[in-house]
Amino acid sequence: MNRFLWIIIGIVIVIVAVVVLGISGVLMPGKGSGPNLASGYSGLIAPEKLLRVPVSGIYPGGNPRGLNPHMENPLKDDPDAAARGMKDFDNFNCSGCHMGNGGGGMGPALSNHVWIYRESPANIYLSIAQGRSAGMPAFGAMLPDRTIWELVAYIQNLSDDPGHAFGVTTSATPDVPPREQVPVGQIQSPTPWKYTEPMPPNGEKNGSGSEPPDAPLPPGAEPAPQPQHLVTH
Amino acid sequence: MKKTLLMFLLLAAPGALAQDNASLQTDDKQWVLAGKDYAQTRFSRLNQITPANAGRLQVAWTFSVGSNHGQEAAPLVVNGVMYVVGAYPNELFALDATTGEMKWKYSPHVDPSSQGVACCDVVNRGASYDNGKIFYNTLDNHTVAIDAKTGKEVWVTKLGEITKGQTLTMAPLAAHGKVFVGNSGGEMGIHGWVTALDENNGKIVWRAYSIGADKDVKIGDRFKPFYPDAKGKDLGIRTWPNGRWQSGGGPVWGWISYDPKTNLIFYGTGNPGPWNSNQREGDNKWTATIFARDADTGDAIWADQLNPHDMYDYDEINENLLLDLPINGQTRPVLVHPGRDGFMFVIDRATGQIYSADKYDTQTSILSYDLKKGRPNYNTALTPLLGKNITGICPASPGVKDWQPTAYSPQTKLLYIPHQHLCMDYKTSEAAYIPGTPYVGATVNMYAGPGHYRGEFAAWDITGRKKVWAIHEKFPVWTGTVVTAGNIAVYGTMDRWFKVVDATNGKLLYQFRAPSGFIGQPITYQGSDGRQYIALLSGVGGWAGALANYEIDPRVRNGALGYTGAVNDLPAVTSGGSTLMVFALPKGGSP
Numbered sequence: 001m002n003r004f005l006w007i008i009i010g011i012v013i014v015i016v017a018v019v020v021l022g023i024s025g026v027l028m029p030g031k032g033s034g035p036n037l038a039s040g041y042s043g044l045i046a047p048e049k050l051l052r053v054p055v056s057g058i059y060p061g062g063n064p065r066g067l068n069p070h071m072e073n074p075l076k077d078d079p080d081a082a083a084r085g086m087k088d089f090d091n092f093n094c095s096g097c098h099m100g101n102g103g104g105g106m107g108p109a110l111s112n113h114v115w116i117y118r119e120s121p122a123n124i125y126l127s128i129a130q131g132r133s134a135g136m137p138a139f140g141a142m143l144p145d146r147t148i149w150e151l152v153a154y155i156q157n158l159s160d161d162p163g164h165a166f167g168v169t170t171s172a173t174p175d176v177p178p179r180e181q182v183p184v185g186q187i188q189s190p191t192p193w194k195y196t197e198p199m200p201p202n203g204e205k206n207g208s209g210s211e212p213p214d215a216p217l218p219p220g221a222e223p224a225p226q227p228q229h230l231v232t233h
Numbered sequence: 234m235k236k237t238l239l240m241f242l243l244l245a246a247p248g249a250l251a252q253d254n255a256s257l258q259t260d261d262k263q264w265v266l267a268g269k270d271y272a273q274t275r276f277s278r279l280n281q282i283t284p285a286n287a288g289r290l291q292v293a294w295t296f297s298v299g300s301n302h303g304q305e306a307a308p309l310v311v312n313g314v315m316y317v318v319g320a321y322p323n324e325l326f327a328l329d330a331t332t333g334e335m336k337w338k339y340s341p342h343v344d345p346s347s348q349g350v351a352c353c354d355v356v357n358r359g360a361s362y363d364n365g366k367i368f369y370n371t372l373d374n375h376t377v378a379i380d381a382k383t384g385k386e387v388w389v390t391k392l393g394e395i396t397k398g399q400t401l402t403m404a405p406l407a408a409h410g411k412v413f414v415g416n417s418g419g420e421m422g423i424h425g426w427v428t429a430l431d432e433n434n435g436k437i438v439w440r441a442y443s444i445g446a447d448k449d450v451k452i453g454d455r456f457k458p459f460y461p462d463a464k465g466k467d468l469g470i471r472t473w474p475n476g477r478w479q480s481g482g483g484p485v486w487g488w489i490s491y492d493p494k495t496n497l498i499f500y501g502t503g504n505p506g507p508w509n510s511n512q513r514e515g516d517n518k519w520t521a522t523i524f525a526r527d528a529d530t531g532d533a534i535w536a537d538q539l540n541p542h543d544m545y546d547y548d549e550i551n552e553n554l555l556l557d558l559p560i561n562g563q564t565r566p567v568l569v570h571p572g573r574d575g576f577m578f579v580i581d582r583a584t585g586q587i588y589s590a591d592k593y594d595t596q597t598s599i600l601s602y603d604l605k606k607g608r609p610n611y612n613t614a615l616t617p618l619l620g621k622n623i624t625g626i627c628p629a630s631p632g633v634k635d636w637q638p639t640a641y642s643p644q645t646k647l648l649y650i651p652h653q654h655l656c657m658d659y660k661t662s663e664a665a666y667i668p669g670t671p672y673v674g675a676t677v678n679m680y681a682g683p684g685h686y687r688g689e690f691a692a693w694d695i696t697g698r699k700k701v702w703a704i705h706e707k708f709p710v711w712t713g714t715v716v717t718a719g720n721i722a723v724y725g726t727m728d729r730w731f732k733v734v735d736a737t738n739g740k741l742l743y744q745f746r747a748p749s750g751f752i753g754q755p756i757t758y759q760g761s762d763g764r765q766y767i768a769l770l771s772g773v774g775g776w777a778g779a780l781a782n783y784e785i786d787p788r789v790r791n792g793a794l795g796y797t798g799a800v801n802d803l804p805a806v807t808s809g810g811s812t813l814m815v816f817a818l819p820k821g822g823s824p
Contacts, residue, residue: 096671103789135349172805180788183678185622185660203799205680224595227703231739
C-alpha cells in the first residue's frame with residue numbers, strides 16, 4: 001500500500017515538474033506566453049535531461065531509476081563564463097538579494113556549502129529558471145539559457161569555500177581566528193575566496209589593524225555630542 | 234471595591250469590551266497601540282516598579298510565538314488580554330495578560346514567496362486595538378481586522394503586490410475610525426504610500442503616494458509648506474530624472490502619529506530608490522520627508538523633506554513624538570523626530586518649521602543642518618561617486634537610529650534613545666529596475682563607529698539640546714524602549730540581556746539573560762492581580778540581526794546590505810528565537 005502511494009506521489013511530482021518546467025519556458029522555448037519567454041534558450045542541455053534532475057534527495061523505494069543524470073555546467077571549459085556571470089549577478093539584481101560575493105541577505109548565502117535546493121550545476125540552473133517558493137523569482141522567462149549557465153559558473157565559484165567540513169563551529173572564543181573575505185568595495189573578483197583576511201573583533205573595520213576605526217570629523221562639521229555622564233554596566 | 238465592580242462589569246459585558254482606544258490609551262493598565270498613545274510617547278504612569286525594587290524582578294511567564302525570525306512587535310494589552318504578533322507567518326496570539334494562558338490564535342495563510350521580497354528579515358512591528366478589533370498587517374500585503382474577543386476574522390483587505398516588491402511590516406495606527414497603513418519596499422523600487430481604511434469594513438478611504446503628481450501625493454490648496462524648496466507644482470515628478478519617480482521608493486514602513494486636536498496624522502517616508510544616488514539627480518521628493526496630513530481626507534498640510542536627494546539610505550520613517558514643549562519662552566505643539574540621519578529634529582507641528590536640529594551621535598556625512606533653508610549641509614567629500622569606494626561615512630545606512638522607537642518621560646523631561654553607532658564604506662553601481670527584485674545599486678560594508686562600541690542607550694534633554702547620559706553597548710541597540718512614572722527605563726540587547734535602568738541616571742537595576750537576542754518593543758501594563766508587568770519579545774533578527782537567524786555568511790562583510798560586517802560576531806552569542814518574556818515583582822512582596 002505504502003509503495004503504491006509513493007508511486008502515485010512520484011507520478012504527481014513528475015507531472016508538476018513538467019508543468020513547472022513548461023511554464024518557465026525550459027521545455028517549450030518560444031511557445032505560449034510572452035515574446036521573451038526563453039527566446040534565448042539554446043539547448044545547451046537537452047530539456048528531457050533537465051527534467052530528470054530532482055530537487056529532492058529521496059527516491060521512493062530507494063532507487064532513482066534514471067533520475068539525477070550526470071551533468072556538468074556546459075560552460076565549464078569557458079574561462080570567462082564566471083566573469084560574465086559576475087556581471088550578470090549585478091545586472092539582474094541577484095546581488096540585491098544574495099548580496100555582494102553572495103554573502104546572503106534577503107536570499108540565502110551562496111558563499112558556503114549550504115544548499116537548500118541542492119548543489120549540482122543543474123540544480124542551481126533550475127533554481128534560477130524555476131524560482132523557489134520562499135521568494136526566489138523564476139528567471140526562466142527573463143534570462144537566456146546561456147546567461148543562466150554563466151550565473152551558475154559564478155555561483156559555483158562563490159561557493160568554493162576553502163573550509164569545507166560537514167559542520168561549522170561558531171565560537172565566541174575560537175582557537176584559530178576566523179578569516180573573512182576582503183570586502184567587495186576593495187576587490188571584486190569572480191573568485192572571491194582567493195582574497196581573505198583575518199576577521200577583526202567587535203565588528204571593527206578590518207583585520208589588518210592598519211586603519212583605525214575612528215572616523216575623522218570633516219572640516220566644518222558640527223561635533224558629535226558627548227554625554228555628560230557615561231554609564232558602564 | 235468600586236474598582237473591582239468596574240473591572241467585573243468590563244469583563245462581564247462583552248459590549249463593554251468594544252471601547253474606543255482614545256479613552257483606553259489614557260488607562261495605564263492597558264497598552265492598546267504599539268506606540269502606547271497617539272503621540273507615540275511610550276510613557277506609562279505605572280509606578281510599582283521603581284529603582285528601589287527593580288532588582289527583585291522575576292520572570293512571571295513566557296510564551297513562544299513559534300517563528301524563529303526577528304521579533305520586532307510590541308505586544309498589546311486590552312482589558313486583561315495580551316495580543317502578540319509573531320514574525321512571518323504572522324500568527325496573532327491572545328493570552329491572559331496575567332497568567333499567560335492562551336485564549337486563541339489566528340493563523341493567516343501568508344504567501345511564502347513574500348519572504349523573498351522583505352528587505353531585512355521577515356519582521357512585524359505589531360498591532361493596534363480599537364473598538365473591539367485588533368488590526369495588523371501580514372507580510373504579503375494584507376491588513377486584517379480580528380475580533381478581539383473571539384479571534385475571528387472580521388475583514389481582510391489586500392493593499393499591494395509582492396510582484397511589485399511591496400510588503401507590509403509596520404504596525405498600523407487605528408485612530409478616529411480609520412486604520413492607517415504604509416507599505417515597505419524601499420529596496421525594491423516600490424511606489425510608497427499611506428492608505429487609510431475604514432475600521433468597520435476595511436474599505437479604502439484614501440491613499441496618498443509619497444512620489445508622483447500632486448493629485449496622487451494629495452497636495453492641493455491646503456498644502457502650506459514652510460520651506461521654499463517644497464513649493465511648486467508636481468515636485469514629486471519634477472525633482473526626478475525623466476520617469477524615474479515611478480520606481481522611486483518612498484515607503485512608509487515606520488510610525489504614524491495622530492493629533493486628535495487638529496485631526497492630523499504625521500509620518501515620515503523612507504529612502505529613494507535606488508540607493509545609488511547617481512541614477513536620480515534632483516531632490517527626489519517626497520522621499521525622506523515628514524508629512525502632516527488630514528486624517529479624514531489624506532490632504533497634505535505641510536511637508537519637510539529632511540534629506541533631499543538622500544545618498545546613504547537615510548530613511549526618515551522614525552517615530553514622531555507629539556509633545557507640547559517650551560520653545561523660545563512659549564509652549565508650542567511640536568513634533569520630535571530623532572532622525573535616522575543623526576539629527577534630533579524639533580518641528581512645529583502646526584507649520585512644519587524646524588526649531589532645532591542637533592547631532593545626537595557621530596555624524597560625518599552631514600556637516601550641519603541649515604534651519605533657514607530646512608536642508609542639510611552635506612559633506613561633499615563623502616558624495617558617492619559611481620564605482621568609487623567611499624570610506625568613513627557616519628552614520629552607516631541604518632542611521633544613528635533606525636525604526637526602534639524612543640520614549641519620552643514628562644517627569645524627567647528626557648527622551649530615551651536606543652540606537653546604533655556604526656560607520657560604513659559605500660560603493661555605488663548602476664542598478665536596473667526589474668519589478669519584484671531589489672533596486673539598490675550599492676555595496677556596503679559597515680563597522681563599529683569611533684570608540685569601539687556599536688550601540689548606545691542614551692538620555693537626551695530635548696529642550697536643553699544635550700545628551701545627559703549614555704550607556705555603551707557591544708551591539709547595536711535595536712529594541713524600542715519604555716519609560717515609566719516609577720522612573721525606570723527598559724530595553725534589550727542583541728546579546729540577550731533584558732535591562733531595566735534608572736531613568737534618572739542610567740544605572741543598571743536589573744538584567745536577565747534571555748533565550749535569544751532582543752530587537753522588540755518593551756511594554757508595561759497592570760495584570761488582573763494588581764501587579765505591574767513588563768513584556769518584551771526575545772528573538773534576534775531584523776536588518777541588524779538576520780545574520781543570527783538566517784542563512785547569511787558572517788565571513789562576507791557585504792551581506793545583509795552591509796550589516797554583516799558590523800555584527801559578524803553575533804552568531805557566536807545568539808541564535809534566532811521566538812519567546813515572549815514577561816517580568817514582574819514577586820507576588821505578595823511589598824512594592
